[in-house]
Amino acid sequence: MDTEPAFFETNPKAGSVGQPLDRVDGRAKVTGQARYSAEFNSLPGLVHAVLKTSEVAKGRIQSIDTSLALKEPGVVAILTHQNLPQLAKTPNSPEGKKAIGAPMGFLPLTSDQVHYAGQPVAIVLANTLERAQHAAALVRVNIAAEKPLASYADPRAELFDPQKVQDGKTQGHTVRGNPKAAFAAAPVQLTHTYEHAINHHNPMEPGSTTAHWEAPDRVTVYESTQGVTRTQKALSAMLGLPTEQVRVVTKYLGGGFGCKGSTWPHTVLTVQAAKAVGRPVKLALTRPQMFTSMGHREDQTQTLKVGATKDGKLLALIHEKTSTTSPWDNYAEPNSRIINLLYNCPAFESTYQLARADVMTSTFMRAPGEAPGSFAIECSMDDLAYQLGIDPLEIRLRNYAEKDPSSGKPWSSKSLKQCYARGAELFGWSKRNPQAGATRDGRLLVGWGMATASYPVHNNQGTARVRLYADGHAVVQTGATDLGTGTYTVMTQVAADALWLTPDKIRFELGDTRLPTAPNSGGSVAAGTVSSSIYMAAQDVWQKLIKLATQDKKSPLYRAKAADVVVENGRMVLKANKAKGEDFATLMKRNETTDIEGTGNGKYGAGYESGLAAGPADSGHQDDMAGHSMHSFGVHFCEVKVDPDLGTVRVSRWVSVHAAGRILNAKTARSQIIGGSIFGIGNALMEGTFRDPNFSRYTNSNLADYHVPVCADIPDMTVEFIEEHDPYINAMGVKGIGEISMVGVSAAVANAVFHATGKRIRSLPITPDKVLETKKVQA
Numbered sequence: 206m207d208t209e210p211a212f213f214e215t216n217p218k219a220g221s222v223g224q225p226l227d228r229v230d231g232r233a234k235v236t237g238q239a240r241y242s243a244e245f246n247s248l249p250g251l252v253h254a255v256l257k258t259s260e261v262a263k264g265r266i267q268s269i270d271t272s273l274a275l276k277e278p279g280v281v282a283i284l285t286h287q288n289l290p291q292l293a294k295t296p297n298s299p300e301g302k303k304a305i306g307a308p309m310g311f312l313p314l315t316s317d318q319v320h321y322a323g324q325p326v327a328i329v330l331a332n333t334l335e336r337a338q339h340a341a342a343l344v345r346v347n348i349a350a351e352k353p354l355a356s357y358a359d360p361r362a363e364l365f366d367p368q369k370v371q372d373g374k375t376q377g378h379t380v381r382g383n384p385k386a387a388f389a390a391a392p393v394q395l396t397h398t399y400e401h402a403i404n405h406h407n408p409m410e411p412g413s414t415t416a417h418w419e420a421p422d423r424v425t426v427y428e429s430t431q432g433v434t435r436t437q438k439a440l441s442a443m444l445g446l447p448t449e450q451v452r453v454v455t456k457y458l459g460g461g462f463g464c465k466g467s468t469w470p471h472t473v474l475t476v477q478a479a480k481a482v483g484r485p486v487k488l489a490l491t492r493p494q495m496f497t498s499m500g501h502r503e504d505q506t507q508t509l510k511v512g513a514t515k516d517g518k519l520l521a522l523i524h525e526k527t528s529t530t531s532p533w534d535n536y537a538e539p540n541s542r543i544i545n546l547l548y549n550c551p552a553f554e555s556t557y558q559l560a561r562a563d564v565m566t567s568t569f570m571r572a573p574g575e576a577p578g579s580f581a582i583e584c585s586m587d588d589l590a591y592q593l594g595i596d597p598l599e600i601r602l603r604n605y606a607e608k609d610p611s612s613g614k615p616w617s618s619k620s621l622k623q624c625y626a627r628g629a630e631l632f633g634w635s636k637r638n639p640q641a642g643a644t645r646d647g648r649l650l651v652g653w654g655m656a657t658a659s660y661p662v663h664n665n666q667g668t669a670r671v672r673l674y675a676d677g678h679a680v681v682q683t684g685a686t687d688l689g690t691g692t693y694t695v696m697t698q699v700a701a702d703a704l705w706l707t708p709d710k711i712r713f714e715l716g717d718t719r720l721p722t723a724p725n726s727g728g729s730v731a732a733g734t735v736s737s738s739i740y741m742a743a744q745d746v747w748q749k750l751i752k753l754a755t756q757d758k759k760s761p762l763y764r765a766k767a768a769d770v771v772v773e774n775g776r777m778v779l780k781a782n783k784a785k786g787e788d789f790a791t792l793m794k795r796n797e798t799t800d801i802e803g804t805g806n807g808k809y810g811a812g813y814e815s816g817l818a819a820g821p822a823d824s825g826h827q828d829d830m831a832g833h834s835m836h837s838f839g840v841h842f843c844e845v846k847v848d849p850d851l852g853t854v855r856v857s858r859w860v861s862v863h864a865a866g867r868i869l870n871a872k873t874a875r876s877q878i879i880g881g882s883i884f885g886i887g888n889a890l891m892e893g894t895f896r897d898p899n900f901s902r903y904t905n906s907n908l909a910d911y912h913v914p915v916c917a918d919i920p921d922m923t924v925e926f927i928e929e930h931d932p933y934i935n936a937m938g939v940k941g942i943g944e945i946s947m948v949g950v951s952a953a954v955a956n957a958v959f960h961a962t963g964k965r966i967r968s969l970p971i972t973p974d975k976v977l978e979t980k981k982v983q984a
Contacts, residue, residue, distance in 0.1 A: 221698040242413045242428050243429075248485035255329045255331075256328060256488070256490070258497065260322060261322065262321055266286070269285050289328075305438075306435060308467035322903070323906075330478060354563055357506075364527065365559055365561075370535065370559075373535065382553065387552040402893030403504045404502035404893070407913060414429070414487070416486050426451070430686065440473060452718050455717075464568060469499050471490060493906040500568030507581045508525045510522070519549065522550050528559060528567075529562045530562070536568065537567075538569070538578075540578030546836075550610055572945070576885070576944075579659075580951045583657060594639075602622070605622065616834050617662075627862045637960075642963030648848075654952075654958070655841060656840070660729055663729070665728075667721070667738045668805065673802075675799055678706070691876070696715070699740060704775075729942065734807055740805065747777070757795070759795060835940075841859070841949050843856060845958055847958060855918070862927065865940040865941070867929075867937055867939045869939060878946040889971060890954060954971070
């Protein structure tokens with residue numbers, strides 16, 4: 206088909222899509238039948254790998270003594286930079302990194318240099334995990350240590366302008382209007398600095414790899430990855446093998462949040478180890494190793510200048526971010542994007558500064574850029590509201606952007622005002638006491654806060670395959686990944702509606718590079734891309750069935766033009782006479798056709814919109830070709846109770862309302878928003894990794910000291926969606942919700958704490974010591 210039709214028009218009737226269907230993979234998970242990447246234990250001759258890591262953050266390896274470890278029973282091999290099989294390509298050069306698509310411009314065990322604490326310096330292989338762990342403890346690595354640099358806050362740190370951030374993907378400088386002059390002339394001026402601790406992802410399932418060389422030139426890798434296709438490409442480049450000779454499988458994933466979106470060193474090291482010993486090798490990172498192996502959200506400071514009129518209209522926004530990066534890469538979250546577009550403001554400027562330190566490269570973490578950026582802008586909007594005596598919700602409405610300020614383009618859809626209204630109604634915002642520090646529940650201070658959420662539609666595309674059988678069931682396949690958020694379920698629903706079947710007649714398969722390619726499950730692109738791909742593949746099946754019917758003399762549709770035939774309720778019928786037609790099963794059985802296969806390519810974002818208008822989009826210029834700015838929007842309302850003596854903050858009520866296009870499953874979507882909001886509450890109140898400034902080593906690399914929310918920390922949450930029809934983003938009208946669920950959350954909590962205490966805390970996480978310092982300031 207030349208253009209991609211919209212699902213709304215071709216199948217407008219409500220069916221399975223949108224319904225709160227139970228998870229189709231639920232039984233497999235609760236019964237233990239679901240196999241994760243570290244559970245392929247029946248491979249012949251499987252050995253276990255354990256990483257020996259450096260306690261030193263900077264230095265050079267002088268010697269490695271493996272003599273004691275090699276004497277231990279069950280030890281198969283110990284691999285170091287001296288004996289590990291060489292790769293065809295490494296990310297240690299800019300060219301190699303680009304060809305691989307690696308997240309970090311350095312691969313351990315390629316030299317004797319140590320660049321960060323926790324860097325692998327040896328791989329120990331044994332026939333049991335316990336023996337490998339014991340042997341690893343016996344390996345002696347002598348490192349000539351040098352004094353490391355831990356962060357941009359170090360007096361020795363040298364700040365530089367990266368020009369581009371997010372590893373070269375995003376411009377570091379943006380200017381609209383004349384922001385400096387507008388700020389200088391503004392009647393109201395605010396300048397504040399916001400600090401963020403380092404955050405680590407900590408999914409339930411640690412990073413794990415099981416590698417099996419089935420032949421000298423063919424390998425299968427069971428990998429905990431958010432994208433089997435991206436991992437296949439990276440391994441293919443490093444191993445020097447054609448992509449079809451590298452198979453990557455991820456049937457189930459125990460969370461990722463961004464850290465499993467790239468191919469990190471432990472994965473290729475496991476594949477190399479399996480090659481070296483000629484046996485399958487399994488490696489699972491320990492919890493402490495998760496803090497030094499798969500990236501993190503960088504430590505960062507944001508300074509935001511806000512210029513406004515006395516009635517609260519924005520005149521200028523000037524944003525500067527400073528953060529830490531690794532010795533090789535220029536990764537920084539693009540915080541300024543959301544500040545540039547969230548509110549109507551005629552003048553804007555953003556700049557970034559980085560400092561190199563002896564740490565591994567940071568990476569995308571849920572809502573990269575939008576989450577920390579929203580903390581700065583949403584707290585500043587509250588400060589502006591309080592200074593002028595305007596309700597925080599009203600100040601946002603006064604600066605409501607009817608079109609994208611950053612580009613001037615109209616929104617493909619925007620239902621934020623409806624989100625504000627419904628959220629305020631559910632929360633009871635009209636009853637809020639405008640005076641900060643004036644509301645109590647007994648001895649506890651009570652505060653109410655709110656913040657806006659937004660996340661972009663990232664352009665992408667993918668493919669799917671649908672095979673419909675004459676007996677009324679179908680097999681649907683795509684190489685997507687289910688992060689654990691419900692992809693198995695929602696895609697089953699999409700396929701059921703597209704084929705006019707019930708969900709129990711669909712078998713949906715994903716997570717294998719032998720299946721049609723799909724994008725990573727990250728950046729909130731999977732739902733929109735994969736659902737559109739499946740829908741397009743189903744349309745291909747129907748077109749083939751219509752062709753078969755119009756050529757079948759026994760069919761009521763014989764000699765009809767294909768354009769005159771439509772599909773309704775699982776029947777192919779004439780547009781002009783819908784009583785004339787037949788169902789697919791009758792047609793297929795009469796023609797002795799057991800099955801019909803269709804494939805489809807689904808586009809998401811500007812590529813879809815441009816494709817509808819002018820054929821296939823040029824993927825390199827999709828943003829330029831798009832006529833609309835495409836984003837999800839929402840709002841969070843929060844109530845906190847603060848103990849003025851202990852400094853503890855408890856979230857006691859929560860309301861989230863979002864507009865994110867078509868919702869595929871009411872139950873899993875609500876679960877996504879709840880999960881993302883909890884993620885954000887953790888970021889606001891608890892989560893922070895501390896790097897020793899003298900040794901550049903993490904001091905709380907475990908879940909005892911790195912605090913994350915538990916059930917007792919979270920109240921019942923109210924989540925609703927505004928029904929939204931967006932015909933521009935993809936065939937299904939679906940926007941992603943994985944990221945928007947945490948954008949604005951930390952600001953909503955911080956704003957509630959301000960309302961409770963009367964003092965602003967601009968440093969995350971908002972821990973009791975900071976609240977007590979607030980009390981001290983009040984006194």
